[in-house]
Amino acid sequence: MALLTKDEVFSVMTDLEAASERVEGAERDEVLARIVITEEEIEKRFPGQLLAPYREWKRRNR
16 A cells, blocks of 8 residues: 555545445455554554544545
């Protein structure tokens, strides 16, 4: 994920959140695992800000 831009990472997170609401069972577990990985990437890029940059981006891009 290091090669993705900030906007691309945030877009992936948005897609994963939507997918997590549509799938069940093992598929949902896979999506949730990918969400955790994406959250970790966001937190690595924005230390100490948790997911605030993502939430702000999401608010601006609705």
